[in-house]
Amino acid sequence: MVAFFALTALPARALPVPPDPEKGEALAQHWCAACHLVSPDQKNANSDVPSFASIANNKKLTAKTLQVFLSTPHAKMPDMHLSRNEIADIVAYIGSLGR
Numbered sequence: 001m002v003a004f005f006a007l008t009a010l011p012a013r014a015l016p017v018p019p020d021p022e023k024g025e026a027l028a029q030h031w032c033a034a035c036h037l038v039s040p041d042q043k044n045a046n047s048d049v050p051s052f053a054s055i056a057n058n059k060k061l062t063a064k065t066l067q068v069f070l071s072t073p074h075a076k077m078p079d080m081h082l083s084r085n086e087i088a089d090i091v092a093y094i095g096s097l098g099r
């Protein structure tokens with residue numbers, strides 16, 4: 001799964017620095033954990049919201065669709081103004097959670 005996400009991520013040359021899943025995890029903890037279960041050890045989140053592990057295992061959501069999805073706010077999300085690189089970091093982190 002990690003390889004899958006790495007291979008389908010936007011071309012590396014499109015980004016100033018390669019996606020970093022560890023940065024992505026920190027960003028996810030900061031921006032997404034209020035609603036989503038972002039890591040396997042997180043216990044509480046909004047029950048109507050898909051966990052990042054289930055997003056990672058959803059075959060319909062590829063790195064590309066996630067990238068597009070995260071470029072616009074969803075639900076009642078705060079406007080996060082994530083940069084393309086931050087989005088790529090988060091997508092890489094989500095990819096690392098897949099089985």
Ligand code: HEC
Pocket residue numbers: 027028031032033034035036048049050055058061066069070074075076077078080090
């Ligand atoms: C205010 C609550 C909230 C925050 C904060 C939030 N989300 Fe969500 N998210 C939702 C809800 C509710 C849904 C399901 C409904 C929808 O798609 O609009 C969702 C759906 C998603 C989906 C789509 C899942 C699918 O099956 O299509 C992805 C991917 C996602 N969120 C990623 C993120 C990421 C990454 C962050 C942090 C950068 C984040 N979300 C922050 C509430 C939130």
